[in-house]
Amino acid sequence: MTAPVLEIRDLAVEFKTDTGLTRALRNVNFDVPRGEVTAIVGESGSGKSVTANCIMRLIQPPGRITGGSIRFAPTASQAFDIAALEDKDERLLDLRGGHISMVFQEPMTALSPVHNIGGQVAEAILCHREVSKEQAWAEAAQMLAHVGIGDIERRMTMYPFEFSGGMRQRVVIAMALVCNPEVLICDEPTTALDVTIQAEILTLIRNLQDELKNSVIFITHDLGVVAQIADHVVVMYQGRVLEIGTVRQVLKQPVHPYTKGLLKAIPGVVDPGERLATIASVVGDADITTPFPLIKLSDGRQVSLPRGHVPAELKP
Amino acid sequence: MTESLLEVRGLSKSFDGVPAVEDVSFDLQRAGTLGVVGESGSGKTTLARCILRAIDPDVGTVRFNSENGWTDLHDMKARDLVPLRREMQMIFQDPFSSLNPRMTVRQIIEEPLLVHGQRNRAKRLDEAIHMLELVQLERDSLTRYPHAFSGGQRQRIGIARALVLRPTFVVCDESVSALDVSVQAQIINLLEDLQKELGLTYLFVAHDLAVVRHICDRVLVMHHGRVVETGSVEDVFERPQQNYTKLLLSAIPSPDPDVPLRPLDRQALGL
Numbered sequence: 220m221t222a223p224v225l226e227i228r229d230l231a232v233e234f235k236t237d238t239g240l241t242r243a244l245r246n247v248n249f250d251v252p253r254g255e256v257t258a259i260v261g262e263s264g265s266g267k268s269v270t271a272n273c274i275m276r277l278i279q280p281p282g283r284i285t286g287g288s289i290r291f292a293p294t295a296s297q298a299f300d301i302a303a304l305e306d307k308d309e310r311l312l313d314l315r316g317g318h319i320s321m322v323f324q325e326p327m328t329a330l331s332p333v334h335n336i337g338g339q340v341a342e343a344i345l346c347h348r349e350v351s352k353e354q355a356w357a358e359a360a361q362m363l364a365h366v367g368i369g370d371i372e373r374r375m376t377m378y379p380f381e382f383s384g385g386m387r388q389r390v391v392i393a394m395a396l397v398c399n400p401e402v403l404i405c406d407e408p409t410t411a412l413d414v415t416i417q418a419e420i421l422t423l424i425r426n427l428q429d430e431l432k433n434s435v436i437f438i439t440h441d442l443g444v445v446a447q448i449a450d451h452v453v454v455m456y457q458g459r460v461l462e463i464g465t466v467r468q469v470l471k472q473p474v475h476p477y478t479k480g481l482l483k484a485i486p487g488v489v490d491p492g493e494r495l496a497t498i499a500s501v502v503g504d505a506d507i508t509t510p511f512p513l514i515k516l517s518d519g520r521q522v523s524l525p526r527g528h529v530p531a532e533l534k535p
Numbered sequence: 536m537t538e539s540l541l542e543v544r545g546l547s548k549s550f551d552g553v554p555a556v557e558d559v560s561f562d563l564q565r566a567g568t569l570g571v572v573g574e575s576g577s578g579k580t581t582l583a584r585c586i587l588r589a590i591d592p593d594v595g596t597v598r599f600n601s602e603n604g605w606t607d608l609h610d611m612k613a614r615d616l617v618p619l620r621r622e623m624q625m626i627f628q629d630p631f632s633s634l635n636p637r638m639t640v641r642q643i644i645e646e647p648l649l650v651h652g653q654r655n656r657a658k659r660l661d662e663a664i665h666m667l668e669l670v671q672l673e674r675d676s677l678t679r680y681p682h683a684f685s686g687g688q689r690q691r692i693g694i695a696r697a698l699v700l701r702p703t704f705v706v707c708d709e710s711v712s713a714l715d716v717s718v719q720a721q722i723i724n725l726l727e728d729l730q731k732e733l734g735l736t737y738l739f740v741a742h743d744l745a746v747v748r749h750i751c752d753r754v755l756v757m758h759h760g761r762v763v764e765t766g767s768v769e770d771v772f773e774r775p776q777q778n779y780t781k782l783l784l785s786a787i788p789s790p791d792p793d794v795p796l797r798p799l800d801r802q803a804l805g806l
Binding site: 262263384413414415416417418419421422440441442443444445446447449466467470471480481482484485486487494495496497498499 | 715717719720723724727746748749782786789790791798801
């Protein structure tokens with residue numbers, strides 16, 4: 220068992236707003252296993268994107284990290300706490316786009332409209348390594364071919380508006396992977412795409428991960444996508460982690476009432492014509508708002524429940 | 536046998552010579568729900584807009600079974616369409632941009648009544664209050680502005696606005712696509728309840744095939760502006776005949792991790 224690449228402990232984030240302090244994250248605890256895909260699922264406002272932004276140290280005022288640690292253990296160098304770095308620490312420049320990189324939801328806004336595709340991918344290389352422009356351009360071409368873009372020479376001199384949504388997302392993935400990061404964070408990378416293109420991009424991410432063996436954090440609200448891409452699942456709600464386990468544990472035998480509700484609310488799970496379950500109807504009287512600490516169950520998963528509510532066969 | 540509410544024949548529309556909808560024909564049964572599915576650019580929304588005459592089709596006929604009998608929508612003057620608009624309404628995708636931020640919920644829900652000549656203030660208010668109950672929002676919502684509501688609540692306001700004129704035909708253009716899964720489930724249940732209660736007929740435009748399968752009884756699959764396959768939801772989803780339908784269905788990720796995603800190859804299918 221290798222050590223996790225990221226260990227997140229008691230992470231807390233607050234946003235100062237006109238109406239007071241909003242606690243975007245409260246005592247978030249989970250590990251990101253090395254070389255595997257961890258999905259963070261939750262609805263809007265659950266804190267999944269804030270968690271990703273913390274790992275990249277992209278939380279900006281009025282938000283700030285108010286507590287906890289993010290221990291990052293690169294394979295080749297000393298482990299350090301990302302949350303504790305000064306804003307001007309040079310390690311942050313290495314980190315962003317170098318050790319850890321990110322693929323965003325909307326590929327059109329993630330790309331510059333006024334720079335050509337080749338230049339944007341090459342820039343990612345030039346930011347992090349001492350290579351000539353020609354070398355960077357050649358490596359960018361290689362990476363673009365790798366993510367399935369054909370007719371490279373011509374396409375590299377084209378601009379994002381000349382590409383379809385799926386092609387742009389391939390470019391963003393190439394940019395994210397070109398420095399061979401240890402951790403790739405994908406924040407809803409397929410949400411804006413058609414289902415057919417989503418299937419292509421999911422297959423691409425999965426194949427690249429199999430090949431490059433980097434650790435992937437995949438943020439999504441779509442449980443179908445989770446089932447297809449993830450090895451591990453972290454379920455978040457209102458800034459807290461409710462359940463952590465393998466993809467089969469969480470999706471096939473959920474323990475937390477909220478996870479059960481989330482699964483039952485998907486159309487396609489019940490027969491057409493039947494009413495869809497809403498989370499409120501599945502959760503019923505169970506308390507999902509009190510922050511109970513995570514308990515480790517006998518099958519290895521963790522769940523935020525009062526001890527009395529843990530099913531007998533899974534008692535630690 | 537149920538009667539038809541809408542008959543569309545040979546509908547086509549192109550923009551600057553680029554065809555968006557080509558030769559589309561179908562019937563819509565009263566109190567039924569017809570799903571229109573396809574990728575972006577397949578012509579779903581253009582089709583919906585042509586039917587409502589939000590844009591004018593180039594050729595083709597749209598006949599609507601209104602309170603006063605069958606009417607040809609395609610050759611009516613804009614002014615003559617106004618009374619018919621009471622019977623046909625639309626629920627939009629984005630609960631944020633489809634509500635005017637400077638209007639209170641009361642003004643938003645009452646506006647269609649005003650447009651259609653309801654001058655009695657008390658009657659308008661009664662209607663607005665009734666609509667709020669129907670979409671399960673608190674009565675004190677009336678004096679508040681859209682920004683005070685969540686996405687799901689805003690979509691309820693949009694539904695109240697669409698239904699306040701008591702239409703028979705409602706076009707839902709990606710009406711649940713922007714919502715979280717639990718909120719989406721609530722809105723889908725609400726749309727189904729309202730359909731039963733008010734006898735509504737839905738044209739449900741969506742790219743999410745799981746949602747279409749749940750809510751629709753018939754489905755129209757569009758590709759490059761043409762209808763490639765049509766039939767009952769069960770037939771189309773269980774026994775797709777066309778390669779394009781097979782491609783779409785193969786791309787849906789199953790929430791069961793033991794059912795792997797195996798999307799068909801577009802080139803191999805000759806699409």
